[in-house]
Amino acid sequence: MDSAVTAAWARRQGFRVHGLSFDYGQRHGQELEAARRVAQGLGLEQHRTVRIDLRALGGSALTDEIEVPRGREPEEIGQGVPATYVPARNTVFLSVALGWAEVLGARDLCLGINAVDYSGYPDCRPEFLAAFERLAGLATAAGTEQGVSYRLHAPLMDLSKAEIVLLAEELDVDLAWTHTCYSPHSEGGTILACGTCDACQLRLEGFRQAGRRDPIAYGPRHDEHSA
Amino acid sequence: MDSAVTAAWARRQGFRVHGLSFDYGQRHGQELEAARRVAQGLGLEQHRTVRIDLRALGGSALTDEIEVPRGREPEEIGQGVPATYVPARNTVFLSVALGWAEVLGARDLCLGINAVDYSGYPDCRPEFLAAFERLAGLATAAGTEQGVSYRLHAPLMDLSKAEIVLLAEELDVDLAWTHTCYSPHSEGGTILACGTCDACQLRLEGFRQAGRRDPIAYGPRHDEHSA
Numbered sequence: 001m002d003s004a005v006t007a008a009w010a011r012r013q014g015f016r017v018h019g020l021s022f023d024y025g026q027r028h029g030q031e032l033e034a035a036r037r038v039a040q041g042l043g044l045e046q047h048r049t050v051r052i053d054l055r056a057l058g059g060s061a062l063t064d065e066i067e068v069p070r071g072r073e074p075e076e077i078g079q080g081v082p083a084t085y086v087p088a089r090n091t092v093f094l095s096v097a098l099g100w101a102e103v104l105g106a107r108d109l110c111l112g113i114n115a116v117d118y119s120g121y122p123d124c125r126p127e128f129l130a131a132f133e134r135l136a137g138l139a140t141a142a143g144t145e146q147g148v149s150y151r152l153h154a155p156l157m158d159l160s161k162a163e164i165v166l167l168a169e170e171l172d173v174d175l176a177w178t179h180t181c182y183s184p185h186s187e188g189g190t191i192l193a194c195g196t197c198d199a200c201q202l203r204l205e206g207f208r209q210a211g212r213r214d215p216i217a218y219g220p221r222h223d224e225h226s227a
Numbered sequence: 228m229d230s231a232v233t234a235a236w237a238r239r240q241g242f243r244v245h246g247l248s249f250d251y252g253q254r255h256g257q258e259l260e261a262a263r264r265v266a267q268g269l270g271l272e273q274h275r276t277v278r279i280d281l282r283a284l285g286g287s288a289l290t291d292e293i294e295v296p297r298g299r300e301p302e303e304i305g306q307g308v309p310a311t312y313v314p315a316r317n318t319v320f321l322s323v324a325l326g327w328a329e330v331l332g333a334r335d336l337c338l339g340i341n342a343v344d345y346s347g348y349p350d351c352r353p354e355f356l357a358a359f360e361r362l363a364g365l366a367t368a369a370g371t372e373q374g375v376s377y378r379l380h381a382p383l384m385d386l387s388k389a390e391i392v393l394l395a396e397e398l399d400v401d402l403a404w405t406h407t408c409y410s411p412h413s414e415g416g417t418i419l420a421c422g423t424c425d426a427c428q429l430r431l432e433g434f435r436q437a438g439r440r441d442p443i444a445y446g447p448r449h450d451e452h453s454a
Contacts, residue, residue: 052279057327088326091366095322099315100284123366131362138355139318 161206388433
């Protein structure tokens with residue numbers, strides 16, 4: 001959802017948008033399918049998926065055998081570093097994006113991270129982005145040329161999930177394309193979100209506060225969603 | 228060669244060494260086989276290889292269909308950013324290493340980069356490492372705890388290839404384990420280095436200046452190596 005809205009935002013800014021997704025051994029591989037729907041729906045220049053086997057390193061409930069936390073209230077979720085934190089994930093993703101930007105001759109990297117609902121992820125903070133921008137100028141062949149610098153854009157940084165839902169509407173992003181659940185299940189060919197993991201809780205709370213209905217399907221384990 | 232000497236250096240410093248290699252779609256996949264030999268020969272705590280498909284992004288002679296430069300003199304090689312530069316490679320590698328360090332509870336990252344023979348790679352410079360150290364403290368869960376910081380060690384940074392050859396000797400690293408060539412070929416089951424790519428030229432020059440014989444095998448295309 002955040003990536004889709006960020007891509008639509010970038011297009012409205014006048015950027016030609018090249019979409020990049022990561023297959024990093026996440027349990028919730030459905031998000032890659034969703035990314036392809038979003039790229040097609042928004043008519044991006046292109047969309048690529050880079051495989052990186054972070055599972056080889058272990059350490060997160062998103063890639064490892066650690067259990068995904070369930071049933072936490074939205075206000076609990078933002079506290080501390082959660083079990084679903086993938087070590088250095090955004091650093092790795094941004095590094096690969098930087099490499100691709102260098103190949104494409106692009107200078108602007110947009111990402112859908114969010115500090116309000118950041119759930120304790122250290123690599124979703126503005127000071128992290130500032131440090132990465134500085135690194136980018138030193139890390140690349142382009143950065144060594146005079147006057148070339150990279151800019152990171154995180155347009156959702158200060159938005160609540162409810163504001164992101166409303167921005168999606170304003171930008172004509174169909175949120176039915178998107179996928180959020182850390183732990184979805186499949187029933188008769190349909191992907192159902194669990195409704196209880198942190199990601200589902202934050203998403204549902206966002207729709208609730210925005211006064212909008214979430215268009216995606218939730219499974220029977222989710223007992224609050226009746227609309 | 229540089230990684231092997233760096234690992235042996237780290238062990239001598241008293242570190243328990245966990246080796247990390249990358250399968251990034253490089254043409255010279257033999258270096259991964261060599262990394263396993265080195266890890267075993269040095270008796271590292273463990274050795275892991277992370278796959279990351281940088282080939283999906285194109286842009287380098289090491290992963291793409293661009294031709295590897297040949298027959299350049301050592302003094303030519305250090306000038307400008309070469310065709311074998313993989314965009315943001317060291318940034319990506321360090322990011323993954325940082326994630327693993329966080330999982331392991333390690334605080335020290337050692338890498339075999341070298342500024343003297345750096346062949347124009349921007350991400351082999353001391354200021355790049357300093358920027359990455361700063362980022363690491365902001366990017367990780369560990370870095371958000373008080374007093375935790377990451378240190379990067381690049382013990383070969385200011386050494387010439389000849390000095391690296393002599394350091395290997397001092398540290399009992401058998402350089403026959405190592406592999407350097409960007410474009411090796413196989414003959415009757417034996418891997419032969421080409422002797423003409425930039426990496427081979429720098430390696431051979433290092434042995435020559437150190438007054439030592441390179442123990443690895445070179446193919447017939449290499450006409451200077453007669454010892």
